[in-house]
Amino acid sequence: MDTLExxxxxxxxxxxxxxxxxxIRIYIEIxxxxxxxxxxxxxxxxxxxxxxxxxVDNLDSMEVLYHFSIDREDVIVSLRVLLDxxxxxxxxxxxxxxxxxxIEKEMYELLGIKFLNHPELKRFLLTEExxxxxxxxxxxxxxxxx
Amino acid sequence: xxxxIVPIGPYHPLFEEPEYFALYCDGERxxxxxxxxxxxxxxxxxxxxSKHWDQITFLVERICGICSTSHPIAYCNAVEDLAKVEIPxxxxxxxxxxxxxxxxxxxxxxxxxxxxxxGYNTVFMWAWKYREPILDIMEMITGNRNHYAMMKxxxxxxxxxxxxxxxxxxxxEDLKPKLNMLTNAVLDDPVLAARLKGVGVLTDKDxxxxxxxxxxxxxxxxxxxxxxxxxxxxxxxxEWKVITQNEGDVFARAVVRLLExxxxxxxxxxxxxxxxxxxxxxxxxxxxxxxxxGIGHYEAPRGECFHYVRSDGTGSPxxxxxRAPSFNNIPTFKASCIGxxxxxxxxxxAGVDPCYCCTERAIVAYDVNTQKKILDGSDFIRLSQEKTxxxxxxxxxxxxxxxxxxxxxxx
Numbered sequence: 326m327d328t329l330e331x332x333x334x335x336x337x338x339x340x341x342x343x344x345x346x347x348x349i350r351i352y353i354e355i356x357x358x359x360x361x362x363x364x365x366x367x368x369x370x371x372x373x374x375x376x377x378x379x380x381v382d383n384l385d386s387m388e389v390l391y392h393f394s395i396d397r398e399d400v401i402v403s404l405r406v407l408l409d410x411x412x413x414x415x416x417x418x419x420x421x422x423x424x425x426x427x428i429e430k431e432m433y434e435l436l437g438i439k440f441l442n443h444p445e446l447k448r449f450l451l452t453e454e455x456x457x458x459x460x461x462x463x464x465x466x467x468x469x470x471x
Numbered sequence: 472x473x474x475x476i477v478p479i480g481p482y483h484p485l486f487e488e489p490e491y492f493a494l495y496c497d498g499e500r501x502x503x504x505x506x507x508x509x510x511x512x513x514x515x516x517x518x519x520x521s522k523h524w525d526q527i528t529f530l531v532e533r534i535c536g537i538c539s540t541s542h543p544i545a546y547c548n549a550v551e552d553l554a555k556v557e558i559p560x561x562x563x564x565x566x567x568x569x570x571x572x573x574x575x576x577x578x579x580x581x582x583x584x585x586x587x588x589x590g591y592n593t594v595f596m597w598a599w600k601y602r603e604p605i606l607d608i609m610e611m612i613t614g615n616r617n618h619y620a621m622m623k624x625x626x627x628x629x630x631x632x633x634x635x636x637x638x639x640x641x642x643x644e645d646l647k648p649k650l651n652m653l654t655n656a657v658l659d660d661p662v663l664a665a666r667l668k669g670v671g672v673l674t675d676k677d678x679x680x681x682x683x684x685x686x687x688x689x690x691x692x693x694x695x696x697x698x699x700x701x702x703x704x705x706x707x708x709x710e711w712k713v714i715t716q717n718e719g720d721v722f723a724r725a726v727v728r729l730l731e732x733x734x735x736x737x738x739x740x741x742x743x744x745x746x747x748x749x750x751x752x753x754x755x756x757x758x759x760x761x762x763x764x765g766i767g768h769y770e771a772p773r774g775e776c777f778h779y780v781r782s783d784g785t786g787s788p789x790x791x792x793x794r795a796p797s798f799n800n801i802p803t804f805k806a807s808c809i810g811x812x813x814x815x816x817x818x819x820x821a822g823v824d825p826c827y828c829c830t831e832r833a834i835v836a837y838d839v840n841t842q843k844k845i846l847d848g849s850d851f852i853r854l855s856q857e858k859t860x861x862x863x864x865x866x867x868x869x870x871x872x873x874x875x876x877x878x879x880x881x882x
Binding site: 346347349350352374375376377379381382390392394396397399401403422423424426427428449450451452461462 | 766775
């Protein structure tokens with residue numbers, strides 16, 4: 326539980342919600358403006374490994390989970406950020422973690438989440454013929470239509 | 472000098488899945504690499520949302536043909552984490568046996584292909600020949616050479632019968648001296664050392680930044696392995712060690728993979744000891760998946776497989792995120808290929824083991840200005856093999872007569 330205590334100590338007032346699923350799986354909900362501070366602290370100061378990010382369409386909001394693993398303690402910390410579904414915009418993690426480049430591109434084209442200051446936000450998986458503004462992983466998207 | 476774009480892919484023997492790399496070259500040197508993916512994007516995460524929890528183990532098995540048991544193990548770990556289920560002990564050992572057999576066959580496949588790219592077809596023949604008995608074991612205990620369908624939420628689908636255990640032991644026992652010979656032949660060869668040492672170097676800083684995994688990370692001195700760091704199945708019940716190297720070049724990656732095969736054998740033998748003569752449940756019934764979220768990971772032959780599932784209490788997941796190891800390993804080409812020559816790029820790209828299969832076809836180099844063809848697929852492998860022959864001459868090592876004959880016939 327050292328991991329959670331360290332994060333709590335550093336950002337006591339900026340954590341919105343903590344969900345402890347088990348000793349080794351912790352979910353921390355934060356505001357989108359705090360993302361880079363949290364990520365820098367966990368990735369650099371706590372020497373965590375960036376696993377990946379998950380975008381989820383909740384129909385009333387867009388959710389991004391950033392998964393970090395602290396291997397020596399066998400803990401996976403997931404930072405949860407909720408975004409406005411109509412206009413999902415968040416700061417890119419790529420300037421802090423190079424490995425976030427491709428997963429952010431994937432979330433951009435499959436879920437329509439925009440990442441500010443991303444070095445090359447463009448099509449990565451979908452074909453060039455796929456219509457613009459249609460995001461296939463959104464819950465209300467059906468066969469290439471909105 | 473004119474800058475030339477050398478496209479590798481979308482269909483190429485280096486990659487199991489179609490992928491496209493554009494190498495920007497200045498003369499012989501590679502100055503930049505661009506990766507375009509999606510040629511094989513099958514929307515498995517979306518399909519998963521429409522399947523029942525039990526069906527998804529079969530779906531994720533089909534993500535990759537070579538590591539076809541790693542995804543189901545990671546997925547089952549995720550659902551078991553969500554539902555807070557502990558699997559029976561016998562199932563833990565069986566999971567380990569299947570996972571480790573798969574690791575041996577996957578690593579041998581890599582060694583064989585790497586040998587071929589370097590012009591060592593003897594290594595290719597050996598490695599693939601020694602891989603066959605492993606697939607025979609798989610066929611015997613699961614019914615299939617690939618796609619074993621052994622994993623199930625709450626345990627495993629089939630038991631390993633006591634009658635099979637001596638046969639598996641015998642096959643592994645016979646394989647050991649051959650694998651030993653292959654390992655020594657590869658690691659002691661002066662030409663292979665000249666081709667692979669100091670090529671495609673990744674520092675531990677690169678590994679951390681790109682989040683690279685598996686043998687690629689361990690060859691650069693990063694001591695990470697999900698099997699040890701996050702104990703699941705029977706990995707904490709048996710004795711084994713994590714193999715690491717510090718050089719970070721392609722040679723170190725080969726060393727890690729070859730030595731890991733011996734560790735896998737050690738794990739399998741201990742698991743068999745614990746299965747023999749004992750009876751027990753192989754799975755528990757998991758009827759309902761409660762609402763919530765779960766994370767599972769497993770050390771596949773290429774690195775950590777990561778699965779995230781979210782349930783709303785119904786029959787299928789609300790969201791299923793999958794991250795395969797190559798997704799993180801492939802971007803390291805930005806660090807490892809730049810500054811190297813084209814003849815070395817073939818083996819660097821192969822060095823992270825980005826999942827291969829298919830046949831060799833579309834790798835063609837065009838002049839940017841005239842669109843005229845300069846090199847094609849076989850030329851790349853020829854270039855790489857030529858370099859080996861040149862080094863052999865310089866060192867004064869004669870290639871085997873069989874290799875020489877093949878070389879003369881092919882060129």
